[in-house]
Amino acid sequence: MTFKPSLLTQKLKKKPIIWTISGADCSGGAGIAADIKTGHGLNVEVCHLITANTVQNSVELSAVNAIKVQVLAQQTQALRFDKPPAVIKIGLLVNSTQVNWLVATLLILKQQLPDLLVVYDPVGQASVGGRLSSLTANALAPLMPLIDVITPNLIEAKQLGSLSPKSTYKVEVLAANILQLGCKAVIIKGGHTDSENTEAAEKNNAAKTHCIDICLQSLSSSVLLSLKSPKINTNYSHGGGCSFASALASFLAHDYLLRDAFTLTKAFINQGLSLCADIPNGNNEGESQGEGKSQDHPDVNNSSMNYANNENYYGAFQPGSWPTKLRYFPSVISPLNQQVQLSPNFPSLGLTVSEKLGLYPVIDSLSWLECLLPLNLNIIQLRIKSENTAELGLLIEKAVTMASDYHCRLFINDHWQLAIKYGAYGVHIGQEDLNSADLKAIAKSGLRLGISTHGCYEFLLAKQLQPSYLAIGAIFATNTKDMTGQIQGLTNLRQILALADNIPVVAIGGINQQRLEQVWRTGVSAVAVVTAITEAEQPVSATQTMQALLG
The missing domain is CATH 3.40.1190.20 (Ribokinase)
Incomplete structure (x- = not known):
């Protein structure tokens, strides 16, 4: 049948x-x-x-x-x-x-x-x-x-x-x-x-x-x-x-x-x-x-057990x-824990209990940095993908100088050696690069540390390192990176936030202006955006609108 x-x-x-x-x-x-x-x-x-x-x-x-x-x-x-x-x-x-x-x-x-x-x-x-x-x-x-x-x-x-x-x-x-x-x-x-x-x-x-x-x-x-x-x-x-x-x-x-x-x-x-x-x-x-x-337990079919007085119930x-x-x-359990136990603590972001970071643009050039710095943003990440170390050094040195003039928290993506060399505010490291990064050197230099995570396992692992902030994503599907099998969604974001203690959490991945407020209502400290700014017809106006939505 x-x-x-x-x-x-x-x-x-x-x-x-x-x-x-x-x-x-x-x-x-x-x-x-x-x-x-x-x-x-x-x-x-x-x-x-x-x-x-x-x-x-x-x-x-x-x-x-x-x-x-x-x-x-x-x-x-x-x-x-x-x-x-x-x-x-x-x-x-x-x-x-x-x-x-x-x-x-x-x-x-x-x-x-x-x-x-x-x-x-x-x-x-x-x-x-x-x-x-x-x-x-x-x-x-x-x-x-x-x-x-x-x-x-x-x-x-x-x-x-x-x-x-x-x-x-x-x-x-x-x-x-x-x-x-x-x-x-x-x-x-x-x-x-x-x-x-x-x-x-x-x-x-x-x-x-x-x-x-x-x-x-x-x-x-x-x-x-x-x-x-x-x-x-x-x-x-x-x-x-x-x-x-x-x-x-x-x-x-x-x-x-x-x-x-x-x-x-x-x-x-x-x-x-x-x-x-x-x-x-x-x-x-x-x-x-x-x-x-x-x-030890009784053998099968042992009927002599006194059930009424079974103290080992x-x-x-x-x-x-x-x-x-x-x-x-x-x-x-991770070798990273031992590395951090022997190093100074990573500095905090200096936020009060009720203070949040707000909008967190992730950009890839000095021209974008020059465009956004006058908008009074609390935090920006510079993500430059280049194999030319000399060129990278010049760009990062210039970016650090520009950000300091506006008192903006500038995080350099991945390039922690150059971030240390030029005195950046902080460095953001992806989960896949944690094992190769010298976390002890980063902490000793006084840099703030942000870490990408993709789910509760990586979140708990990164949290044990006590970084300055933790990023979780991708919240939604994104065109900037292949996140197959790692889309978190809002429900999972809320659940992971409950594990954060007092470490600020940044939501990232596939977040546009239409999704911004619902992500913000989960209680995150910051919402990271990429194409919502870089692909906007009027980037400055789009940024200001999103800043307003986050209060």
């Missing part, structure tokens, strides 16, 4: 759709239950295909009853055209028959939906003890090339990477081993960190007090994303691993880049664990970061809504 969507169904579709293919937990903690609660909290529609009905509670796993693939195939056919997914989250797979069915199904769906993403949480063992699945890495091998992101905890990662549970390892090597199986990206969750078995933990005690999650996107990339959060002890973490993967799927369905989806997911998990951190029996030292209990993780509070967000 073929199911076809009605016209009414097609018109009503607004939320992103994710599918979850996983097991059902009758205690309501893990699997499908966690996925549905998480997805609804993050404003996605969740369709579920149940691979197994499990018999479990907060202390034991009694049975795993696999669902026949014929039933799964019927459900897939019912949903395939009516509610096609943006992302599929996979959890429990019980046997090789289900794996083979899933491989064939994903091949068909990826052909139908070229942008479809697949997130896999390789569930093998119940957090209360007992095996949910006996699938080996070899049995999963046909599935791996179809996986976009795999999200094992450390125990699962060792199994996938063919390491013994007691082996010493570097987590980045473990991640690379998993990528060699064919998946496109791996996130290793750090909730099960064992301070005796990681090389990093042997050097310090961070693993005992903090949870470090890592993300590696390709074997050819040297970029390893690492997020660090304090461990949160609670007895209410059952299903935290499932919720992590379904939250990641939800954020990806909202079109976030993986680095930002990873960051938001970690904030979501921290938020959920914190909601239950103070509940009675919620101070169990064995609990960490939603990955389940780390102490294991309750369901509590998914919240979209994370917006800074205290839930992780810190970003």
Whole structure:
């Protein structure tokens, strides 16, 4: 039987759709239950295909009853055209028959939906003890090339990477081993960190007090994303691993880049664990970061457990809504942090609590600077793209002199050595140039520093450097730079502003006179414009009009 969507169904579709293919937990903690609660909290529609009905509670796993693939195939056919997914989250797979069915199904769906993403949480063992699945890495091998992101905890990662549970390892090597199986990206969750078995933990005690999650996107990339959060002890973490993967799927369905989806997911998990951190029996030292209990649990079918006096009660993780509070967000582990810790602070912009920068023109020549300086602007950026260092030096020296006559905050784009040499007010550095810039020299020279960011991951990374301001963009699509996959929009801008503390935030990218006021109402300190001035028929008049709109 073929199911076809009605016209009414097609018109009503607004939320992103994710599918979850996983097991059902009758205690309501893990699997499908966690996925549905998480997805609804993050404003996605969740369709579920149940691979197994499990018999479990907060202390034991009694049975795993696999669902026949014929039933799964019927459900897939019912949903395939009516509610096609943006992302599929996979959890429990019980046997090789289900794996083979899933491989064939994903091949068909990826052909139908070229942008479809697949997130896999390789569930093998119940957090209360007992095996949910006996699938080996070899049995999963046909599935791996179809996986976009795999999200094992450390125990699962060792199994996938063919390491013994007691082996010493570097987590980045473990991640690379998993990528060699064919998946496109791996996130290793750090909730099960064992301070005796990681090389990093042997050097310090961070693993005992903090949870470090890592993300590696390709074997050819040297970029390893690492997020660090304090461990949160609670007895209410059952299903935290499932919720992590379904939250990641939800954020990806909202079109976030993986680095930002990873960051938001970690904030979501921290938020959920914190909601239950103070509940009675919620101070169990064995609990960490939603990955389940780390102490030993009863064997399957152990009926001697005294449920009424279970002091180690294991309750369901509590998914919240979209994370917006800074205290839930992780810190970003980066070599840049060490560089800045050893250098002076970057000077502030000298703004009062209620003062804002206003309109922020970004221009590419001295003639534009000469045109705009008399308009009493608080800040201007000079962005000159030239390979001639001698010519650049002359232009920047002249620009610094011109701006000082008008007491305007002039930021030089990228060329920090020349900005230091000629005593500019500040330098603006793009995210891609941060690693090559000498931040210590910039701070020591007294230059103010502005940094470009494109999403919450880069924003948090740059914020840790305590710059003079942070720019976020592109707010809208722009012709001046290819920002594919990095358009922020107003909603995301508002959410990122909540993470800024007292650092001024500049909105940039695709902002014209018509969009100016709605961007300004988000609460940014400045609105950067490029073509709204440089392509205006009357640039001076256009600038004055926009200044007036910003008050």
